[in-house]
Amino acid sequence: MDGASFRIIGLVMVMLISSACKNASDDQRVGAPFKADIQLNWVPEPEFGGYYAARDSGLFDQEHLEVELKPGGPGIPTLQLIESGQVTFGITTADNILIARDRGADLVALFALYQNLPEGIMVHAERGLGALEDVFKGGTLAMEPGTPTFKVLEKRFGFHHLHVVPYTNNLAPFLHDPLLAQQCYLTAEPIAARRAGASPQVFPISDTGYNPYSGVLVTKRDVLIKHKEEVRRLIRALKAGWTAYLKDPTPANQTMHQLNPTMDEATFEASSIVQTPFIIGMPATPIGQMNLERWQTLSGQLVELGLIQPSDPQSAFLPSE
């Protein structure tokens, strides 16, 4: 190859690179929409209502975003998928984010759906238990081991007087055994148990003071740095989507029912009503908003449980504007 053609190739390459850089810095609204996928951590259900509402009513399009919602299921490694770059965004709980950060993953929380943790312990009302602590005086408790919630309860109440066994997202053992208590999403299992003829009573985990944000949208810091503007537009679309869903959940519920036909429409409706106060919060908070104090409390609690080393959670979330 002679010197001249070498120089021409070099020149072409410089032009290509500079045009690529120029495209990246341009306002994306002019070019192709920003493509992103969101890994949901469960099958479509009201916990994701605002996402489907935003998609179906064109709110993502309005913000010039092309968003794909990826349904999940049990055991889906949401955080690993985000960390390895296989998905752009995912949904998880605030405690999982702090634990992952402690293990070296630079994740940032963007939008917190549930202001209050919609998790609890469900028991049979016939037992006449008065408070959460009564659950630990006897019987059986079905719960996933290793979660922060498990550790909180173990530390607070002790598991010496009851039999603790796995929970596998199946209600049969609960329905079968009147002395069995189990973990639950306050928005899901109690509704299903009631429909199956049981009379469940629930005690929220947040009664213990452990109350991490959940239904949290999260991404890698790299994505946030590179696409700050697009992330801002995504959050705006989600706020609008959730506002629309809270006003009228029916259209999105119908979409989700088609994707998840095992959950019937009545359950969708009941669940979307039950979850509303957890989204609005006490006192009422703008949708999705997070504050540093809550993150600091959570961080301290996880340190106390021995799950993470002390660190400042300031950079763990994107403050609202």
Add this chain to the structure above:
Amino acid sequence: MKALYQIVWLPPLMSFVLITGLIECSITLMDLPAYLAPRPSAVALALWVHAEELLKATWHTGVAALLGLGMSALLGALLAITLASHPLIRRAFYPYAVFFQTVPIIAIAPMLVIWFGYGQGAVVAASFIVSVFPIIANTLNGLLSTDPALLDLFRIAKASSLHTLFKLRIPGAIPHFLTGLRVASGLAVIGAIVGEFVADSYEDGGGIGTAVEIALKEQRTDLVFAAVLMSSLLGLLIFWLVSGLNQITLRRWHLGEFKDS
């Protein structure tokens, strides 16, 4: 003096050092973070630090797996003998034996819990369901492939069918049965671990399945792999036990069986 390569433990040790060394180097070179791929050295450290819990968990799972394998050996052999007894029985019931091989344990787990209760009963049942099929299939194959010349000999001697079964067909099927048992030994461990996911009792800390689940929830990939390593070691140990059984039982009859084991 023995040549170096003849020392039993040396070849596996060399391959172990080579493979773990390669993994360690690749992870370091590619600069992969621990949450995506833990280094073998981190896994070794986790093994060391958590040795006590992991050994307890391995014992917990090992007992359940051995009980499951024992039940599989006993019931699998009896079922195979029943199936071998008449072609009609075989045609009627053998297809259903395949059920054991295909049933997704997770799907029937809640039923196992209700039938056997939480704890060892349901875990052993899961281990049995997963490990019984290779024993049925291999033993049956052995029972049906008796040398026809020998069968003729027994017939000439007017041996009863029971006599033929115990003196000829069952002894001839033992190597097949033991092959099935070796295949089943690893499956019994897997079955017990899956059983623990759904039915373990946490009172004494639980088994390997529970250890894996806790490590996953705590996002400790090093500890996950340490627990996986313990389950492999457990599988290997049970495999050796079965192979030992093989040697003891077959030494007299089937000399060619283990030239290379």
